[in-house]
Amino acid sequence: MEYEAVVGLEIHVELNCATKMFCDCPNRPGDEPNANTCPVCLWFPGAIPRFSQEALEKASLLCLGLGGELQPRSAFDQKVYYYPDLPKGYQLSQAHLPLSRGGGIDILDDSGKPKTLRIRHVHMEEDVAKLVHEMEGRVPVSLVDFNRAGAPLVEIVTEPDFRTPHEAMEFLKALRTQVRSVGSSDCSMENGTMRVDANISVRPRGTEQMATKVEVKNMNSIRHVGDAIVHEISRQSACLQAGEPVVLHTRLWDPDKKVTLPMRAKFEGPCVPDPTVPVIELSREWIDRMRSRLPEMPARRAQRLVAQHGLTPEEAGFLSAEADVAGFFEALTREGVAPRTAMHWLATQLLPAVKERGQELSRSPVTAPRLAALLRMLSRDEINANAARDVLLRLFDTDESPETIVGARGFRQVSDPSALDALIETVLAAHPAAIADVRRGQAKAMGFLIGQVMQASHGKANPKKVRDLLASRLDAPLNPAGQNAVEP
Amino acid sequence: MDSAFAHRNPDASAFEDGPLRGVRIAIQPNLSVAGWPTDAGSGALAGFTALEDATIVRRLRRAGATLCGATRMSEFGFGLRGSQAGVALQQQAADAELVLDLMGESRLAAWRAGVCGFKPSYGLVSRFGLVGLIPSMECCGLLSENLHAIRDILNTIAGPDELDFSLPEGETPDFPPRPMDPRATTLGTVTEAQRGLSPEQEGRFRASLDALARAGFSLRNLSMPDFDLFPVAHRIIGSVEASSCAGRYDSVRYGRRAPGARNWNDMYLLSRGAAFGPLLKGYLIQGAFFQFERYDAYEDACRIRARLLAEAARLTSEADFLVLPATDGAGVGAPASLAETYAQFAATAFANVVGQPVLGLPPPAGAVSSGIQLVGPRLSDARLLALGEQVLNLRK
Structure with missing residues (x-):
C-alpha cells in the first residue's frame, strides 16, 4: 500500500524585544547565568506580571506579516505543569484566545505548482528557564538558568496542510524571511530563536482518515526538519505495514544518527485562564497603526521589482529575501543606475565582498550613493569594468569618493x-x-x-x-x- | 491567649511626616515589608523574608504611618481559622488593620471585633507585594473603629500602580466624595440575600432598615434569584486559581524541604504534602480536580460568574447602594471543613466574586438592630465611605 504524510508544524519564535515579556529584565538569555532575573521572572511570592507593550507590538507585526487576523480580544492562560524549569507551576500562554487567527504562506510544491500552507493561529507565550545538566565529580547535577525564563515568544501553529518534507522546508524558509523583514526576530534555528516541532502522521494515499500523530522535536536546522520528516514517514509507514499501531508520543531527532528516538508520552496539562494579566483588547485604530508600520513583504516586493525593473522572478526573489539587499538595489536605481547593472554588481561583486569581510550590507562603508557614483563612471566610459572592480574594493578601505580614487590612482580609461x-x-x-x-x-x-x-x-x-x-x-x-x- | 501579633516591628517609629502621621497600622504577614518574615500564615513559606516593600507598604510609609507589626493570619488568609484579625484593635494596640479579604474575611473579622470592615473595589488598591491565593477575588481589606481612618488610609494606598496593571487605564477613583443627601439616595435590598436569616436575625435587620428609612433614605426592594450561586461560583473558581497560585510553593527556594526524597518529583510531593494545613490542602486538591478532571464545570462557573457580574451591576443601577444583612459576629467560629467555611461566608462572598466595594458596619451598641453591609458600584469607594459615615452618625 502507498502512504502519504500529513504534517503540521508548531514554530516557536523568540521575539527580539529589549525586555522579557512580563518584567523589565533584559531579554538576553546568553548572558552570565541568572544575571537577568528579578522577583517577577523568578516568581517570588507577591510578584505580579506586567505585560510588555513591546512584546505585543512585535508579536502583532509578526502576525500581520504572515497574513493573520489580529483578534480584538485575546488573553493569557496558565498551562499547568510541574517541572524544575518552571518554578511557578504554570506557563503563561494563550491557549483559548490567541492573538491572531488565520494567515498563511505561499510556496511552490514539489512539482513547482503554487500552494498555500495555512496558519491556524499565532499565540504569545513566555519561555521557561533553561536546565543545564552537568557532573560535579561523579555526581550528576542539574542547574537552572533563569535568564531565559519569561523571554517573549510566539508560537505559530499551522494547519496540517503539509504532505512532503519539501513543503515544510519551503514554508520555514519563507516564514523566516517574512518574520525577519518585519523585524520581530532573526529566526535562527542554530541559535534557538526559531524552534520547530513537527506533528507527523501517515495514512493510505487517497484516504482522508485522521491517523495518530507523532510529535518530533530537537531539529536545529531547516534541513534537519526535512530529514526528520523523511525518517518519520518511512518509520511510521513500516509500522503500519507490519500491522503495528502508531502511538501518540514525542520523539527527538538525533542529527548524528539521522533517526528519531522516543522521548516520553505526550503530556497535556490543563490550561486555565490567568487572572493576573489583563485581557488584551485591540482597537481597530491600533491594529491599523500596526499595519501601517508593516514593511512591504518580500513576496509582494519581488512582484513589484519584476514589474517595475524588468528583473526575472529569480533575480527579484534573490533581492527581496533580505530587506537590506532589496533596499540597496532600489537605492542604486534611484541614483540612476540601470536595473540590470545594479543587480549584476550587487550580486556578483558587492555582496561577496561584504560577506568576505564579515560585514553587514547595511553597515558596510560601501553605501548605495558611493557604488552608484562608481557605476555611473563606468556607464559613461570614464573607467572600464576592470578598473571599476578595483575601485570598488578600495571603497571598503577609504572614505574617498570613487571620483577621487579614479583620478588619484590613474584608473581613468584611456580613450584618446x-x-x-x-x-x-x-x-x-x-x-x-x-x-x-x-x-x-x-x-x-x-x-x-x-x-x-x-x-x-x-x-x-x-x-x-x-x-x-x-x-x-x-x-x-x-x-x-x-x-x-x-x-x- | 497568644499575642495578636506574629511579628512586631522592632522599630515602630515613623520616618516621614504626612497625612497618616501617628496612625498605627497592623498588617498581616502576607504583605511584603522588606526584611520582615512574610509567610502568609503557611508552612509553605516558612522562613521567607520579603525582598522589597509592597506598593501598599511603600505608600503607607511615605504618608507617615506607623507599621506596628503583622498579626496572626489564617493560612494564606483563607477563612478565619488561626486568624487574630481585629484583636489588635480590641486591645488598642493599633488604630487600623489591613486584612486580606478573599471571601469576606475582613468583614467577618470586623463584626467579630465590633468595628468597621471595608473591602475596596477590585483593582483599586495595588496587589504588588501581596502574597495572595485567589488573584481575581482577593483584595486588601481595612479594619478600624473609625471610618475617617479607613478613608485616609484608602486615600493613601488607592490608585494606579505601575507595578500592577489590575486597575484599567481611565478608571480613576472618585476622591474626594460628594456630601450624601439621604433624600436623594436610594438604598436597595435584595430579597434572596435575606433568605438564610433566622426570624430573630430578620427582625434585627428589619430594625436597621427602619432606622435608615426614618433618616430619609428611600428603600427599594430588589430581587436577584441567583444570589445563592455566589458562594458556588466562588468555591469553584477560587479553588482553581488557588491551585495554580500555590503551584510555586515547591520548597526549593524557601519553605521547608521534606527529607527522604529520591528525586525532584518526590521532593515536590513530600514537601508540599507537609507544607499545607488540612483546610488549604483540601481547597488546593479541589482546584486541581476542576483543572484536570472537570474543566467543563470550571468553564460553567466562569460563565455563571459573568452573568452574576451583570446582575450585580443591574442591582446597583436600580438603587444607588445596596443594604445587605451582616453575619452575626458572635457566631464567628473557625470551622475545619471547606463546606463549613463556605457556609460561614455565604453572606459575604458575593462582593469578591463581582469585585464591588463593600462596607461592613457593626451593630449599634446595645441596640436591637443588626450589623449591615453597604455595597456600591465598582469604584464608588469614596461615596460608599461617605454613606457609611452618615449611617454611623444616625446612631449618635
Missing part, C-alpha cells in the same frame, strides 16, 4: 586615439600572425589583439575604442558578437 595608436602600433608589430588571422575573419584573433593592447595599457584602455581602432587599421569587419567580450 593618439595615445592608443602608439600602443596598437607596438602590439601589431609583435603579432603579425594574429593580423593575418584577423584579416581572414577570425574573431578570436581580434579578441587576442584587444587583450594585448589592454595589457600594454595596464588595463586602462577603453576596450571599445581599441576594437574600433584595430578594426579600421586592419580593415576588418566589426564583429557584432564581439561586443559581448566587453563587460557591461
